[in-house]
Amino acid sequence: MNPFNYISIARGDGFYDRAEETERLVKTLSGGNNIVLLAPRRYGKTSLVFKVMEELEKQGVDCVYFDMMPVYSLESFVELFTSALYRKQTAKEKFLSIVSKLKNIRPKLTFDPAGNADFSIDFNEPRVSVSTVADVLDLPEKMSQDGRKIVVVFDEFQEIRRFGKFGLESLMRSKIQLHHAANYLFLGSKTHLMQDMFMAKNRPFYNSAMVMQLSVLPEADTCRFLQNRFAASDIRIDETMCRHLISRADNIPYYIQLIAAEVWQYMTPDLHDVTKDIVDECFARVIELKHDYYFELFDRFSPAQKRLLQSIARSGENIFSSEYIANNRLVGASSIQKSLAVLIESGLVERSDSTYFIGDPFFRRFLLQ
Ligand SMILES: Nc1ncnc2c1ncn2[C@@H]1O[C@H](COP(=O)(O)OP(=O)(O)OP(=O)(O)O)[C@@H](O)[C@H]1O
Numbered sequence: 473m474n475p476f477n478y479i480s481i482a483r484g485d486g487f488y489d490r491a492e493e494t495e496r497l498v499k500t501l502s503g504g505n506n507i508v509l510l511a512p513r514r515y516g517k518t519s520l521v522f523k524v525m526e527e528l529e530k531q532g533v534d535c536v537y538f539d540m541m542p543v544y545s546l547e548s549f550v551e552l553f554t555s556a557l558y559r560k561q562t563a564k565e566k567f568l569s570i571v572s573k574l575k576n577i578r579p580k581l582t583f584d585p586a587g588n589a590d591f592s593i594d595f596n597e598p599r600v601s602v603s604t605v606a607d608v609l610d611l612p613e614k615m616s617q618d619g620r621k622i623v624v625v626f627d628e629f630q631e632i633r634r635f636g637k638f639g640l641e642s643l644m645r646s647k648i649q650l651h652h653a654a655n656y657l658f659l660g661s662k663t664h665l666m667q668d669m670f671m672a673k674n675r676p677f678y679n680s681a682m683v684m685q686l687s688v689l690p691e692a693d694t695c696r697f698l699q700n701r702f703a704a705s706d707i708r709i710d711e712t713m714c715r716h717l718i719s720r721a722d723n724i725p726y727y728i729q730l731i732a733a734e735v736w737q738y739m740t741p742d743l744h745d746v747t748k749d750i751v752d753e754c755f756a757r758v759i760e761l762k763h764d765y766y767f768e769l770f771d772r773f774s775p776a777q778k779r780l781l782q783s784i785a786r787s788g789e790n791i792f793s794s795e796y797i798a799n800n801r802l803v804g805a806s807s808i809q810k811s812l813a814v815l816i817e818s819g820l821v822e823r824s825d826s827t828y829f830i831g832d833p834f835f836r837r838f839l840l841q
């Protein structure tokens with residue numbers, strides 16, 4: 473088994489570090505505050521949150537994880553959210569009776585041949601109304617009335633924007649600010665949207681949660697993790713080589729594991745030491761594997777967007793300055809602004825303060841080639 477994993481979230485002894493962040497999140501949430509976790513793509517937000525939920529559960533806090541990504545309509549929100557709450561219930565009867573008292577929805581249980589219950593919702597209205605959604609949003613608070621605290625995690629929370637015209641964002645804010653037994657943790661992979669939601673003065677969630685910015689994992693600890701995992705397969709990697717691998721991955725946890733997994737696969741029984749050539753060869757192999765995909769991705773953009781993408785791959789600082797525009801043969805600030813909006817929406821370009829960067833180090837290298 474490859475000891476490195478980049479497919480699923482990091483758990484158990486595959487998860488390292490983040491002790492301080494875990495403690496801070498646990499304390500903030502169990503202390504009755506809401507929090508938003510911000511970090512660029514693939515920094516390990518979801519993995520960290522699962523760790524935090526594990527700790528909170530140990531302290532007797534019920535945690536409900538809810539991913540907004542599969543929510544495609546308000547009906548699906550009502551159904552998926554109530555199902556997620558139902559699954560967490562130990563007192564299932566009580567929960568069913570609370571939901572039964574809501575005006576426009578009826579909980580429904582169906583049983584498979586093995587006797588397992590499947591929870592769903594019947595709607596008593598042709599289109600789900602604001603008041604039904606409002607009722608459902610109050611369920612976490614109602615559920616926890618026996619004194620138990622509850623934490624609800626909304627992952628991919630930026631997807632709430634799909635329901636902009638319905639006003640879900642304001643409704644949710646107005647509901648959760650009245651909750652005491654229920655606290656909320658928000659995170660999402662589209663950082664610029666999450667930042668806008670929580671840090672722009674004109675948005676409902678402005679100032680509604682503590683903001684926690686997640687940074688990369690400390691290099692020394694990553695080196696130790698890599699060395700231990702390789703050592704179990706009788707492979708040595710010295711600290712300089714670990715740091716080289718980390719820098720190839722731009723120190724992003726996901727890409728560190730991706731390169732490490734590729735290196736592990738590359739090693740043969742008579743190869744015991746990871747060298748710089750091996751790391752570089754494995755890095756190049758991944759780009760090679762992804763070449764067609766990257767090419768298609770790149771080809772979708774207009775000439776102006778392509779030029780900007782390549783410029784940002786070289787450097788994403790002061791991109792509106794006349795020097796940057798001249799050096800990269802771009803048209804002008806307003807054209808950059810338009811292209812940038814498309815590139816950010818695609819998720820390929822990310823922003824940190826006023827600097828822009830390509831989130832995927834392999835794609836960045838592809839662009840530079
Ligand atoms: N603390 C950690 N220990 C070990 N590996 C980690 C850790 N955090 C993240 N990783 C690595 O990064 C990968 C991505 O982690 P995760 O899905 O939690 O990130 P994310 O920030 O939620 O990503 P996205 O922005 O795509 O939602 C994991 O599969 C794992 O390989």
Ligand SMILES: [Mg+2]
Pocket residue numbers: 517518519627660661
């Ligand atoms: Mg995630």
